[in-house]
Amino acid sequence: MTTPMMKQYQGIKAKVPDAILFYRLGDFYEMFGEDAELAAPILQIALTSRDAGEGKRIPMCGVPYHAAETYLIKLVSTGHKVAICEQVEDPKAAKGIVKRDIIRIVSPGTLTEFISERSNHYLASVFFDTQWGLSFLDLSTGEFTIFQTAESEVLLAELSLIHPAEILLPPELMKKSKLWVGYFCSIRDRSSYQSRVLDQRFPGQASLLEEFPVAASAAAALWEYVLETMPGVDPSHIVEIKTYRSEQRMFLDQWTRRNLELTESLRNQGRKGTLLSVLDMTQTALGGRLLRHWIDKPLLVEAEIEQRLNNVEELTSDSFSRQDLSKILAKVYDLERLMGRVSYGTANAKDLLSLAQTLALLPELREVLKASTAGSLKAKVPLLEGLDPLVHKLLDALNPSPPISLRDGNIIKTGYSQEVDELRSIATGGKEWVAKLENAERERTGIRSLKIGYTKVFGYYIEITHSNARLVPEDYIRKQTLSNAERFVTPELKEYEQKILGAEERLKELEFELFQTLREEVRSYTQVILRAADSLAEIDVYVSLAEIAVRKRYTRPQITTDGQISITEGRHPVVEDMLEAGVFVPNDTQLSFDHHLAVITGPNMAGKSTYMRQVALIVLMAHIGSFVPAKQAAISLVDRIFTRVGASDDLAAGQSTFMVEMHEVAHILKYATKKSLIILDEIGRGTATFDGLSIAWAVAEYLVQHPEFTPKTLFATHYHELTQLEDDFPGLFNLHVGVKERGEDIIFLHKILPGRADRSYGIQVARLAGLPHELLQRAKTLLLELEATKSVPSLADSSQAVTQFSFFDLPKPHPLLEELAQLPLEDMTSRQALQYLFDLRDRIQSDETV
Ligand SMILES: Nc1ncnc2c1ncn2[C@@H]1O[C@H](COP(=O)(O)OP(=O)(O)OP(=O)(O)O)[C@@H](O)[C@H]1O
Numbered sequence: 001m002t003t004p005m006m007k008q009y010q011g012i013k014a015k016v017p018d019a020i021l022f023y024r025l026g027d028f029y030e031m032f033g034e035d036a037e038l039a040a041p042i043l044q045i046a047l048t049s050r051d052a053g054e055g056k057r058i059p060m061c062g063v064p065y066h067a068a069e070t071y072l073i074k075l076v077s078t079g080h081k082v083a084i085c086e087q088v089e090d091p092k093a094a095k096g097i098v099k100r101d102i103i104r105i106v107s108p109g110t111l112t113e114f115i116s117e118r119s120n121h122y123l124a125s126v127f128f129d130t131q132w133g134l135s136f137l138d139l140s141t142g143e144f145t146i147f148q149t150a151e152s153e154v155l156l157a158e159l160s161l162i163h164p165a166e167i168l169l170p171p172e173l174m175k176k177s178k179l180w181v182g183y184f185c186s187i188r189d190r191s192s193y194q195s196r197v198l199d200q201r202f203p204g205q206a207s208l209l210e211e212f213p214v215a216a217s218a219a220a221a222l223w224e225y226v227l228e229t230m231p232g233v234d235p236s237h238i239v240e241i242k243t244y245r246s247e248q249r250m251f252l253d254q255w256t257r258r259n260l261e262l263t264e265s266l267r268n269q270g271r272k273g274t275l276l277s278v279l280d281m282t283q284t285a286l287g288g289r290l291l292r293h294w295i296d297k298p299l300l301v302e303a304e305i306e307q308r309l310n311n312v313e314e315l316t317s318d319s320f321s322r323q324d325l326s327k328i329l330a331k332v333y334d335l336e337r338l339m340g341r342v343s344y345g346t347a348n349a350k351d352l353l354s355l356a357q358t359l360a361l362l363p364e365l366r367e368v369l370k371a372s373t374a375g376s377l378k379a380k381v382p383l384l385e386g387l388d389p390l391v392h393k394l395l396d397a398l399n400p401s402p403p404i405s406l407r408d409g410n411i412i413k414t415g416y417s418q419e420v421d422e423l424r425s426i427a428t429g430g431k432e433w434v435a436k437l438e439n440a441e442r443e444r445t446g447i448r449s450l451k452i453g454y455t456k457v458f459g460y461y462i463e464i465t466h467s468n469a470r471l472v473p474e475d476y477i478r479k480q481t482l483s484n485a486e487r488f489v490t491p492e493l494k495e496y497e498q499k500i501l502g503a504e505e506r507l508k509e510l511e512f513e514l515f516q517t518l519r520e521e522v523r524s525y526t527q528v529i530l531r532a533a534d535s536l537a538e539i540d541v542y543v544s545l546a547e548i549a550v551r552k553r554y555t556r557p558q559i560t561t562d563g564q565i566s567i568t569e570g571r572h573p574v575v576e577d578m579l580e581a582g583v584f585v586p587n588d589t590q591l592s593f594d595h596h597l598a599v600i601t602g603p604n605m606a607g608k609s610t611y612m613r614q615v616a617l618i619v620l621m622a623h624i625g626s627f628v629p630a631k632q633a634a635i636s637l638v639d640r641i642f643t644r645v646g647a648s649d650d651l652a653a654g655q656s657t658f659m660v661e662m663h664e665v666a667h668i669l670k671y672a673t674k675k676s677l678i679i680l681d682e683i684g685r686g687t688a689t690f691d692g693l694s695i696a697w698a699v700a701e702y703l704v705q706h707p708e709f710t711p712k713t714l715f716a717t718h719y720h721e722l723t724q725l726e727d728d729f730p731g732l733f734n735l736h737v738g739v740k741e742r743g744e745d746i747i748f749l750h751k752i753l754p755g756r757a758d759r760s761y762g763i764q765v766a767r768l769a770g771l772p773h774e775l776l777q778r779a780k781t782l783l784l785e786l787e788a789t790k791s792v793p794s795l796a797d798s799s800q801a802v803t804q805f806s807f808f809d810l811p812k813p814h815p816l817l818e819e820l821a822q823l824p825l826e827d828m829t830s831r832q833a834l835q836y837l838f839d840l841r842d843r844i845q846s847d848e849t850v
Pocket of ligand 1: 575579583584585586602603604605606607608609610611750751
């Protein structure tokens with residue numbers, strides 16, 4: 001027969017077939033059967049077995065419950081779900097086997113511990129019904145958002161932006177596995193998407209949910225899943241559902257975000273070298289996360305941008321307030337996540353203390369804001385009010401250095417509760433009483449080594465060594481014999497023991513109860529605390545942006561709608577930071593509807609990419625509400641920024657470098673409007689020369705041929721042929737990056753100048769990179785050949801057939817070169833050499849040798 005315990009286990013396991021069940025047995029969480037076989041190698045713990053009844057044995061492994069978190073994280077981070085099953089009744093009260101049940105299911109998306117402080121950790125849900133619905137929730141902070149779009153591309157870009165730890169999908173979408181490559185997905189029953197759970201929980205948001213029904217369906221499934229994974233818990237810190245509308249926030253596709261290295265660097269996907277790292281001087285995790293949101297979703301509404309810029313400007317000119325606010329913010333804890341723990345009932349005394357200490361800063365913060373010349377930020381003052389009574393209560397109630405555990409007492413401060421104080425004085429006074437008794441007994445018996453001790457099993461005892469046995473009084477009752485001593489009790493000691501132990505026990509219980517009441521009281525302030533948290537985050541971001549603006553000499557951009565982007569002495573915020581002070585060469589930019597496409601030529605390494613990205617970043621920073629690295633900037637609002645930069649492939653999605661490039665170009669041409677800003681860096685270079693040139697040429701033409709479609713475009717290219725377009729299209733103009741030649745070398749000036757570059761200097765750059773001399777000589781010879789044979793046909797006539805060019809098709813070394821190589825220069829006078837050169841020129845001009 002199966003053992004009763006195994007029966008109970010199987011019943012619970014049947015509820016969570018897709019999760020590894022942590023089954024609490026004493027001080028361990030045990031795993032059985034397939035769960036054990038799966039988990040043991042991941043956790044690197046021993047796999048044993050246990051009697052399952054009927055002579056069968058079942059595989060088993062276990063982890064100690066006090067260290068369970070580390071094991072749990074390991075399983076979840078390797079893409080597994082873990083269900084935690086606890087005893088749910090007091091073992092003393094249990095008849096037969098103790099009742100157990102699942103108290104929480106932890107999956108990658110529902111993890112709230114050990115997650116990055118400065119970024120969000122999202123659980124997402126997707127649904128499709130003529131449109132795409134997306135909903136995502138950060139359980140640790142309570143941020144809950146819905147979003148709806150007709151374009152799958154937009155959905156995928158949103159997903160790549162929020163990078164959810166887990167996506168919930170209905171069965172029909174789960175099948176479209178190509179869309180979800182790289183994500184941990186959980187399947188949900190289709191009925192979950194029709195659920196009305198949100199109507200009851202968020203009654204105030206009915207109209208929002210009605211407006212975006214597909215996203216609301218996704219959110220319903222998500223909410224149901226949350227409730228399922230945390231039975232009995234209402235995440236009260238999740239107070240509202242937000243959305244963002246495409247007309248209010250700039251949508252940045254994943255390529256643009258990546259190419260501009262906004263929050264992740266291309267090289268190592270870390271923060272270093274990103275716009276975020278340059279702008280982030282926030283002091284709090286709240287502010288850090290908000291700044292990231294601002295960068296991810298720049299504003300499109302002029303008034304909102306101006307409002308942010310006003311706040312930044314006011315703080316730039318008030319260094320006192322900036323410093324004071326910074327000092328206060330440095331002491332602020334992560335209120336959102338603390339409130340998360342309050343709502344899950346996992347906040348301990350240290351958490352409430354951190355919360356109280358943070359809220360205790362608010363009066364000082366309000367004073368600084370009131371006194372500041374930053375008028376707009378004064379509007380935040382009322383949002384930081386209403387919490388002082390709670391702070392006083394918490395600080396009065398909580399011991400300033402409480403233990404982590406809530407069950408061991410020492411949480412409540414003396415003076416807060418009369419009952420606590422009384423019990424504590426009995427408990428601690430009792431110990432004094434024991435010490436007194438010890439002295440008295442030593443006197444009475446004359447045994448100097450007499451000791452009163454305590455063990456959990458025997459309670460209090462009087463210990464007397466065997467050598468003093470003859471001095472033991474008659475009223476001592478023998479309790480235990482050790483190798484060198486005897487232990488005794490007296491009725492008096494026993495009676496007092498009851499009183500002390502009872503008091504200690506009751507004290508711990510009472511302290512826990514009082515703590516829970518406090519935690520509930522904090523929970524009742526959820527809305528007010530989260531409102532204060534929002535304001536703190538904003539103030540933090542403004543102080544950070546202002547501090548950066550002052551330190552790095554950024555200026556306030558003038559926001560316009562006249563279609564002009566006019567930047568004087570603009571700099572690249574990240575490249576500038578990496579170079580020594582004063583080394584970065586600033587450059588100007590002028591773009592308008594009439595003059596909207598700049599073809600930029602210049603050698604490799606000259607600074608074309610840097611310049612184009614700098615323009616994109618300055619425009620983007622202006623839309624965030626940040627000051628910009630320029631002497632002066634007037635930025636007309638753009639609707640989107642597109643970039644096609646550098647070679648990258650997406651082998652996971654089965655696309656070659658060239659395919660990715662063409663895909664990105666197609667995407668840009670499809671979605672860009674007259675109000676967009678486009679960065680195109682060397683398009684066409686991923687394929688054969690003439691194909692590439694033709695495509696680049698045709699794209700440039702396309703961008704200037706339609707009078708109603710004049711997106712501002714920076715177009716860097718090594719195909720110098722494109723500069724010819726300037727003559728035919730007034731909207732197009734040439735720019736080049738200046739270089740200076742010194743002998744065989746070139747010096748990069750990094751200066752953007754009007755007009756076209758005369759040469760590519762590719763070989764000089766290759767020399768700088770250290771290519772072998774012999775190879776460079778050969779390259780030079782080949783270059784002369786190519787230039788001399790003029791094998792590149794003019795593409796001005798697009799009907800002309802384009803032939804592919806390959807190094808294998810090169811002609812043999814030109815006879816002229818052979819002649820030059822043979823020239824007896826050592827035996828020639830300089831006059832003869834000069835004469836030879838004149839003759840040579842004449843021969844070339846008369847085409848004699850070509
Ligand atoms: N304005 C500038 N001031 C100072 N240094 C600069 C400037 N612009 C670029 N640089 C330096 O030159 C390096 C190369 O710049 P960038 O990559 O923009 O060149 P590029 O012309 O795009 O080259 P390629 O054609 O090979 O892509 C940068 O890493 C930076 O160190």
